[in-house]
């Protein structure tokens with residue numbers, strides 16, 4: 001087994017651990033007085049965590065010089081999509097009882113649902129275009145431009161979270177600040193003037 005496939009296996013197994021724990025809690029009836037709320041909240045949080053990890057890959061790769069991190073980025077993004085799909089499923093199933101008209105009405109009337117849907121459908125677009133075939137079809141440059149939508153998906157996810165919390169906004173704000181830092185870092189690396197040749201790459205290298 002190569003180092004890359006081993007790293008992918010480690011990420012794959014670890015990314016499934018939260019799902020296994022959630023199912024185990026459901027099986028043992030350890031999901032509090034409102035299991036549906038518990039499942040929706042857990043899957044929503046996992047979506048945001050995996051989306052943030054996906055966005056963090058490039059900055060971490062540049063700061064610590066671990067280029068191999070890029071090999072697990074696609075998998076992290078697909079796990080964000082997977083947990084997002086589970087999150088949507090719990091909402092449509094338990095919250096709306098499969099009534100798609102009521103889902104549409106909810107999207108139109110509650111802005112936090114609209115923000116969540118926006119984030120999810122951006123992720124759908126990214127997931128569909130994540131294959132090697134799609135990279136070839138779109139061309140590397142266009143593909144990379146399209147995949148910057150991951151930032152928009154993450155921002156919409158944070159807005160969704162921020163809008164739905166009633167009083168304590170500390171957690172959505174923390175996600176928001178982390179995201180802002182990652183975005184500013186990417187912009188800095190992209191647009192800062194070039195460094196003289198031979199200068200060592202550090203926390204703030206230039207592309």
Ligand code: HEM
Pocket residue numbers: 040041042043044045047048051084087088091095113115116117118119120153154156157158160161164
């Ligand atoms: C697909 C469309 C989406 C719908 C319909 C939806 C709906 C919901 C609902 C009904 C809740 C529970 C609200 C409450 O406690 O009253 C929730 C919570 C949450 N959702 Fe979504 N959501 C969607 C997409 C997303 C996405 C894409 C993300 C992440 C990027 C996300 C992250 C969260 C988070 C973090 C929570 C709160 C978890 C907590 O309170 O601990 N949601 N969502």
